[in-house]
Amino acid sequence: MTMHMNTDAIVKLDGVVKQFGTFTAVERVDFEIGRGEFLAIMGSSGCGKTTTLRMLAGLDDPTEGDIWLDGERVNGKATWDRDTPMVWQSLALFPFLTVQENVEFSLKMRGVGKTERIARARNWLDKMQILEFADRNISQLSGGQRQRVALARALVTEPKILLLDEPLSALDAHLKVRMQAVLSSLQKDLGITFVYVTHSMSEAFSMADRVVIMSRGKIEQIGSPQEIYHAPRNRFVAEFLGSSNIFTGRLVEKSGDDWLVETVHGRFAVTASNAPAKSLGDAVTFTVSAENMHISPGGGDTPGIRAKVVGEEFVGATAIVFLETETGEELKVQKSHVELTSVNLHPGSTLNLHWESHSCHVLPGE
Numbered sequence: 001m002t003m004h005m006n007t008d009a010i011v012k013l014d015g016v017v018k019q020f021g022t023f024t025a026v027e028r029v030d031f032e033i034g035r036g037e038f039l040a041i042m043g044s045s046g047c048g049k050t051t052t053l054r055m056l057a058g059l060d061d062p063t064e065g066d067i068w069l070d071g072e073r074v075n076g077k078a079t080w081d082r083d084t085p086m087v088w089q090s091l092a093l094f095p096f097l098t099v100q101e102n103v104e105f106s107l108k109m110r111g112v113g114k115t116e117r118i119a120r121a122r123n124w125l126d127k128m129q130i131l132e133f134a135d136r137n138i139s140q141l142s143g144g145q146r147q148r149v150a151l152a153r154a155l156v157t158e159p160k161i162l163l164l165d166e167p168l169s170a171l172d173a174h175l176k177v178r179m180q181a182v183l184s185s186l187q188k189d190l191g192i193t194f195v196y197v198t199h200s201m202s203e204a205f206s207m208a209d210r211v212v213i214m215s216r217g218k219i220e221q222i223g224s225p226q227e228i229y230h231a232p233r234n235r236f237v238a239e240f241l242g243s244s245n246i247f248t249g250r251l252v253e254k255s256g257d258d259w260l261v262e263t264v265h266g267r268f269a270v271t272a273s274n275a276p277a278k279s280l281g282d283a284v285t286f287t288v289s290a291e292n293m294h295i296s297p298g299g300g301d302t303p304g305i306r307a308k309v310v311g312e313e314f315v316g317a318t319a320i321v322f323l324e325t326e327t328g329e330e331l332k333v334q335k336s337h338v339e340l341t342s343v344n345l346h347p348g349s350t351l352n353l354h355w356e357s358h359s360c361h362v363l364p365g366e
């Protein structure tokens with residue numbers, strides 16, 4: 001695990017474990033979140049994202065380990081005594097209160113007087129551009145407007161940390177992108193630390209300063225979106241991102257960073273920059289991203305791996321072509337439509353795939 005030490009951490013999880021009965025939902029997690037950082041937590045379903053967030057919110061208590069918020073150990077501290085409001089996918093707005101009353105609610109609970117409450121609530125409704133709906137009932141709002149009310153309600157107490165659990169997943173695609181922009185600029189303008197759980201890679205990678213990838217209660221990798229995208233640590237992360245081809249083999253020749261790796265598909269040159277130390281005979285797993293694969297029509301003596309086209313998926317200006325090798329592995333190639341029309345591409349046709357040795361990334365955690 002890459003441990004990012006932040007001198008100005010606002011959140012620190014130190015050996016945090018969460019068990020439900022005999023089931024371990026979170027296994028000894030250690031990480032820090034910097035003040036003002038936007039941290040996204042991603043991972044497969046059931047990997048412990050929400051549990052981690054709930055422990056930060058004080059809705060669940062860790063079985064082991066310590067949670068520190070702004071220099072204070074908060075284990076056992078009730079959720080209402082913490083400065084960590086949470087925004088949910090379901091929003092949990094009060095349907096019987098108006099927009100303004102919803103936003104005023106947490107101030108009222110904290111004993112803030114009426115005049116100040118109204119002023120602060122209206123200020124946040126204005127910031128979220130929903131002041132005109134202040135007197136409406138929640139049921140009279142659109143999904144995006146409700147989302148803004150939920151944000152205003154969470155932010156009105158001016159917390160240092162905002163916890164968000166899939167806040168945009170109920171919105172349609174168009175609104176999602178708009179709300180992403182709202183959240184991003186809000187977070188940067190206010191300098192509030194965001195901890196954001198999501199299933200969506202595009203949300204995490206477009207908004208977060210750093211992303212945590214979890215699987216089965218463990219952290220697989222923490223890093224900036226660029227680091228994770230370009231240098232996944234292990235097979236889990238590479239597969240989770242889904243944009244690379246993964247090859248395994250043995251190191252058969254080595255001269256500095258220039259490695260030769262023997263796989264079932266043949267021997268490949270791998271430029272192993274930033275790779276861990278390996279000796280001849282060691283197992284090596286490397287990735288080549290789908291967009292760095294080159295294709296040429298199959299047949300003849302063209303170098304590379306021969307594979308058969310099994311499917312194609314349009315992704316905007318590009319397409320991902322799925323292929324199967326003679327040994328049954330699935331490979332993928334992402335190319336512009338123009339490039340794809342230059343080869344004879346149809347289901348069942350055979351292509352040759354090759355790549356540059358410097359396009360290879362050796363997975364250090366394998």
Ligand SMILES: Nc1ncnc2c1ncn2[C@@H]1O[C@H](COP(=O)(O)OP(=O)(O)OP(=O)(O)O)[C@@H](O)[C@H]1O
Pocket residue numbers: 020023024025043044045046047048049050051052
């Ligand atoms: N109160 C509970 N009692 C027992 N098991 C629980 C409880 N809460 C969560 N779990 C289990 O802990 C694991 C982690 O759950 P969690 O909600 O944190 O996952 P998640 O990563 O947020 O998943 P999803 O993406 O599906 O929301 C799951 O296997 C879940 O079934």
